[in-house]
Structures are given as C-alpha cells and as structure tokens.
Amino acid sequence: MTRNDDIRVRYAPSPTGKQHIGGARTALFNWAYARRHGGKFLLRIEDTDEGRSTREYETAILEGLAWLGLDWDEGPDIGGPHGPYRQSERYARYTEMAQLLEAKGAAYRCFCTTERLDQLREAQEKNKEKPAYDGKCRDLQPAERATRLAAGEPAVLRFKVPAGATSFTDLIRGEVVFQNKEVDDWVMVRADGTPIYNFAVVCDDVDMRITHVLRGEEHLTNTPKQILLYQALGLAFPTFGHLPLMLGTDGKKLSKRTGDTALQDYRDKGYPKKAIVNFLCLQGWALDGKTEVFGIDELVRNFDPTQVSKAGAVFDLDKFRWLAGEYLRKEPLEELFEHCAPYLVASGRVGREELVTRRAWLLQALALEKDRLHIYSELPERLTWAFAEDRAVVYSEAALINVRKQTDWKGTLSAYLEWLRPKLSDRVAKDALRDATKAWVAERKLKMPALFQPLRCALTGEAGGPDLFDSIELIGAERALVRLETALVRMA
RNA sequence: GGCCCCAUCGUCUAGCCAGGCCUAGGACACCAGGUUUUCAUCCUGGCGACAGGGGUUCGAAUCCCCUUGGGGUCACCA
Structure with missing residues (x-):
C-alpha cells in the first residue's frame, strides 16, 4: 500500500433528501481512495439551499454512510481542523472570498432582475440561441455601480469568465477541454448574500485542502467554472475524477421512475449491507475482471480511480438480488435471524414478544428456508405455509x-x-x-x-x-x- | 439545439492506456442437462458482444478520423 498523508478527499452531500444510492457509491470510492493511500476522508454538508435542506436529512445521510461501514476523519459531527463542515456555518468565509474576488476584478455586481433574465432566456430560446447571461452588467461604470448599490438595489455577484479555454486531466476521462466562451458568467452569490454551489464548493475545497475530487459525471460541466475560480484566486486546482453515472433500466440517470434510488430503500428491503457495498463496487469498477464477490477490504486494497469505467452503469436488480443471496446465505443463523426478525414482526405473523418466546421455533423455521432467501424481507412470505391455518x-x-x-x-x-x-x-x-x-x-x-x-x-x-x-x-x-x-x- | 462525456454479450464487466498471447475471458439473467421427495442451493453445458465506415500497421477490440447511437449539462438547485 502506498502511503500519502497529503491525500485529502471529501464526500459532500446536500441534505435535501435521502442518501442517493449513487452518492453512496461516490462516498465509498472516495473513502476507499483515502484509506488505500493513508489519506483523509472528510464529509461536508452542502446546505446552502436553505429552503430544501434539513437537519433530519443530514443526520440520516451520515447514519446511512456509517451503516455501510464508512468512517470519516473530519465532518460536521466530529469536527476537524478545517471546520466548520456545514456550508451554512461558513457564510462569513464566503463573503470574505467574494469580496476578494470582486476587488480583484474577477467578479462583478449584476443588477439584472429575475424578470429580465427570464425574458432574456425566453428570447434566446425562441431564437434558438444558447441560453446565457448577456453580460449587461459586466462593464458597468464604477460610479453607476456604486450609486445603485448605495440606493440599496439588489445585486448578485457574477463570476467574470475570462477569454480562452480551460482544460484539465480527468483521472477517469483524460484530457477535457472547455472553451471559456461556452461558460456563462455564472452567479456566485445571491442577492441576499448567500453563496451558490459552485462558489461555495471551491471556497471549501480550498480551505479544507482537498487534493482529489471524485464525483459524479453530472458535475463535469461544473468543472471549468470551478477551475476558473481557482485560477482567479491564483491557486492550483485539485485533481478531478468524474465517475460514470448509475443508470436506470431506461438508460437514463437513475431516478425514481425506474426504481428505488435511496440507500435507505435497499436497507429497508433487507439487502445485506455487505451486498450493497459489493454491488456498488461493481458499478463502474472491477476487482480483477473475474471476482464478483468481494468485501470492502478488497476495495480498499485495490481501488484505483484510473481503472474506473467511463461508461454509465445500468443498475441491474437481478444481479443485485443474486449478490444479496450470496451474502445472506453466508450469515450465521442467529445473525440472520436478527436481520429477518423485524420483517417477521412487520408481517403481523409474529408478535414482538414471540421473537423471544418462540425463538427456537422461529430459528428452526429460518433454517429450513434459508437457502431460498435473497433478502431479509422475503422470510415472512416464504413461511406462509408454516403459519397457515x-x-x-x-x-x-x-x-x-x-x-x-x-x-x-x-x-x-x-x-x-x-x-x-x-x-x-x-x-x-x-x-x-x-x-x-x-x-x-x-x-x-x-x-x-x-x-x-x-x-x-x-x-x-x-x-x-x-x-x-x-x-x-x-x-x-x-x-x-x-x-x-x-x-x-x-x-x- | 450548443457544449461536454461515452460506446465489448440483454445487463455488470475483463481485455484497450504500453497493438500480436483474443477462434474476446468472468458474472447476472436466460435455456438445457445432472443432483434432490419438490423448490432453492450446487455441478455441467449452451446461447450471447468488439455500433458502422474509413484510415495507420506485417498485424487493431486495442491507435487516429468520420458517421451513427446513447447519456450528461445548460438556475439567484446541488
């Protein structure tokens, strides 16, 4: 194992919903990368969307990751040397950075109203032009800007995208180039002073000394915006690696339309956690091309982001179910019983107290059906005959x-x-x-x-x-x- | 639509980066046998892919280009 204490990676979920199964894989790969190289894995909560973020989701997400077997060196719950680890607690820092960028001339105030922006976009779409900010406020005279600001006119802060091109070497995809003219003068700070994702991410990744960013491919087009920001700050940017998307059976980004998308959904259905981890590993990565069943320790020993597939991976429930069965059957009877017991109770066939009073009988029943189970929740159904009148x-x-x-x-x-x-x-x-x-x-x-x-x-x-x-x-x-x-x- | 990414069996993938060892390997699913009191497990076998077209080369799944197809992304969301 190579050791590199400098490696610092992070998983940065947004607490606006349950932990997505794809995010769980992102977290797993980041974690494995850090653990393999003796680096640090941190968690950061991206809760700048105050309307949708809740503390309940945050707690559930952390709990879910821990349940999978991940641990983190720094995070919102345990703190760390580069905290706070919740973006909503870092606003002062963003303001500071925003002022710095504005002073440097890398960002500018924009007074355009939502109405004007909507009209602009509508007109552009009608004319089949690419929807983008037209730069109306980009070259406002300092005097006018000061007057309007002083008058209390609401203004956002936009990043001033320079001419040229932005390129980087993606760990998974290789060279990627974007022409800067394709990049909009995007909003960094809202009129109310709160930061927008792309801005906050860079501030935090800088402050938290992040060296490698492994994230989903949907972030690929955010990358030039972020790199440009590092450059405006005069800083080196981290190494990026964009993981292939996890796809539904329709070939599109995994969504509720085609199946369960939350880690919790699979947990609730009784998939063994080791099977979930193993299956997630197989989505975009292979141990050796032959071994399908392997544990999280093997991932840590062998994970290499440059070996991750480029193409999206369809979430194959059949294979997942098979894998679940492989793990379920390996469990000692007593342990398996603990895992199945909640479903027995939920089915109404077994009272909570019977779990204790009829334990021997239930254990015997479980032993009989074990070979036919794939996930814990299947037990009650399989035992229909035993409970029959x-x-x-x-x-x-x-x-x-x-x-x-x-x-x-x-x-x-x-x-x-x-x-x-x-x-x-x-x-x-x-x-x-x-x-x-x-x-x-x-x-x-x-x-x-x-x-x-x-x-x-x-x-x-x-x-x-x-x-x-x-x-x-x-x-x-x-x-x-x-x-x-x-x-x-x-x-x- | 613009931009970006991608392209090996139905699905997950190995092989590609360092061309020959590939009559392309493994797994799930499916099919057929075997085992069993049945189902499941297990064992054996089968089906099944380099998207298409040009190059480069003695030789291409592997390198280059084009086409086609798919996906992602275009917010005062993350």
Missing part, C-alpha cells in the same frame, strides 16, 4: 398441478396416512421416518413423486419448499395430521 392451507395452482400428475394420489395419500398416523403418535424420529417412508414407497413400486407431491401439497400447499420431514417436524405431528386429513377432502 391447518384446516385451511391454501393450495397453490402449481402444487395442485403436480398432485394431479400422480395417478390415484388420493389412494396413495390415504394409505400413507394410515401408515403414518401411529408413527407420528409414537414420535418416530425425523430421519427414521424419512427412511421408512422411502421404503414404503419402494415396497409399493411407486415413484417418489407419487407420494411426495400430494404429501407436499397437503402439508404446505406449495410446489416447492424444504424437506417434508423437516417441515413436519417444524409444525409438529398433530398439525401435520390435521393437514393430511383435511387434504383428503379439500385437495382436488
């Missing part, structure tokens, strides 16, 4: 079809029931019963399905499921007998 087991169509395939299934089942009844009363052990049953079938020169299909349907109503003797053991001899007896008249 014994006289009203619901027979699925698939199970019934399997039953009808067997000639004289009713005769077989009723004969088997008579044979079975005393053995259940005598509490014959599960394994012995299984062996004896197979012998019973063989003696009658029947195929196994001739008995097992009707038996399965009668006992569980389903076409698939755990071993039948394990199932009988779970629900108990008495309940099993009731199910078999009623099946003789109900199953058809």
